[in-house]
Amino acid sequence: MTSYDDLLAFDRDHLWHPYSSMTAPSPVQQVLSARGVRLRLQRDSGPVEVVDAMSSWWCAIHGYAVPELDAAVVDQLGRMSHVMFGGLTHEPAVQLGRRLVDLAPAGLDKVFLADSGSVSVEVAMKMAWQAHARDGIGRTKFFTVRGGYHGDTFSPMSVTDPDGGMHSLYAGFLPEHVFADRPPATGEPLEEWKSATQALFEQHADDVAAVILEPLLQGAGGMHAYDPEAVRFLATLAREHGALVIFDEIATGFWRTGTAWAADACGVTPDVLCVGKALTGGYVTLAAVLTTAEVAAAVDASPAGAMMHGPTFMANPLACAVAVASLDLLAATDQAANIARINAALDEGLAPARDLGSVADVRTLGAVGVVELGTPVDVRRVTEAALARGVWVRPFRNLVYSMPPYVTSEEDLRTITTAIVEAVEEVHG
Incomplete structure (x- = not known):
């Protein structure tokens, strides 16, 4: 088995990641496993589970380790x-x-x-x-x-x-x-x-x-x-x-x-x-x-x-x-009702971001929730702040957003939206 440090060192020195520099790469998280809507990550402090707010770039709509799939x-x-x-x-x-x-x-x-x-x-x-x-x-x-x-x-x-x-x-x-x-x-x-x-x-x-x-x-x-x-x-x-x-x-x-x-x-x-x-x-x-x-x-x-x-x-x-x-x-599910459920949770949960001085807009559409900042996102710091609150997000440009799996519960949706709002407030004010 490759040790955690050796794995990250090889990754840093040899593996290109999407839209990233090879000579000055951004930090990456090691995923140990994934199940339901959670990713199990290896961190310096040990393994942790976080809610995936991204559906792995919008494709894992049923979550992970789905028995039928x-x-x-x-x-x-x-x-x-x-x-x-x-x-x-x-x-x-x-x-x-x-x-x-x-x-x-x-x-x-x-x-x-x-x-x-x-x-x-x-x-x-x-x-x-x-x-x-x-x-x-x-x-x-x-x-x-x-x-x-x-x-x-x-x-x-x-x-x-x-x-x-x-x-x-x-x-x-x-x-x-x-x-x-x-x-x-x-x-x-x-x-x-x-x-x-x-x-x-x-x-x-x-x-x-x-x-x-x-x-x-x-x-x-x-x-x-x-x-x-x-x-x-x-x-x-x-x-x-x-x-x-x-x-x-x-x-x-x-x-x-x-x-x-x-x-x-x-x-x-x-x-x-x-x-x-x-x-x-x-x-x-x-x-x-x-x-x-x-x-x-x-x-x-x-x-x-x-x-x-x-x-x-x-x-x-x-x-x-x-x-x-x-x-x-x-x-097998009434998806119109399910997506409406997710939208309502995103809309309610992200609403407090409108009161933040760094935020230019908050919008939702279906199972998409977006917090738009007035300046570029500090991706590294916002990502870490969200991880500390148990959520994986991947901001880009001036956006911190979520496109969660369709099976995400109300409790996990609250976890996602709270983490996004608090991470933006902590890093950008």
Whole structure:
């Protein structure tokens, strides 16, 4: 067994972590195990249990060591862990495809199973490109709004916020697309934004292959919530000018914002829907792209004659089997009521943060609670302050937020919200 000190030393010297420096790495916590909504961490003082306020970046919606999901993995291991999807198929992939088609907005009945959220956005953008290539129009631009985040590979980076986003380093290297201003926050007037957005779109309309959006909530770009009317407006603009509508619901899907899809709350069915993160309940990486028969036919009518993407681990049987089990668990509970329960607890528990001088805004949407500071968060100190109160959070930029597992109890939700408010007050005042 590697000692605690040796493990952290090797990690520090050799392992890169997300968005971190290799030469001056941030501190990390060693996880010994996870069960329910708790992570068991090894600390200098010994093992401790903390409530996970993050759902492991929003995917572990059922918590950890879930018996039904464990059983699905074990059962599938007894059959096969993986086979190529080229020229072969298997029951877990077919079952998952059926479940996704049944759950998705009507008409989205063609399913491409991808490796990860970023890859699903790559595939969606390829679909839009190929769909227009069939008739020689050759549309080469995507239209989106500032403040968004769509993934870390190059095509998703190119439609992520070009200035304030984490990928601004690559400006000049990425393809240049068209960015409207970020929609006003929920409840703010839209008319001025609509007018400017329409004018910008019409300047580029003949070149736009698709509008791509995170509907209702921009996730890693700043946890910005905006009005369903803005989503409807952008979708209408796209369709009036022959462009497709792509919804990136990797973060917002599977009830996170209060409905099965954010699209449901907007009253818009996209032409292409990207899903991921919570798809497997956080067990293994898997994503999917759903589209219509019309788009699929347009893709096939392109010069390539087929969808030109095929990941090695496409439709991995283990991932598909646990995804089906995760969707079964979601369906076994009234999720609309459950997410409303979580929202009420987040809303009540984070409200005291509004009285803190360092806090610029407090907002909730579905199972998402956000405390926005007026200055950048001292990530190290706020993380430690929350851990001292029994909660794992991962702040970024000027945000301390929670997207807890859907099985989090009222008591644990109070623990989360109290820890966030008190950690912000302790560190930032």
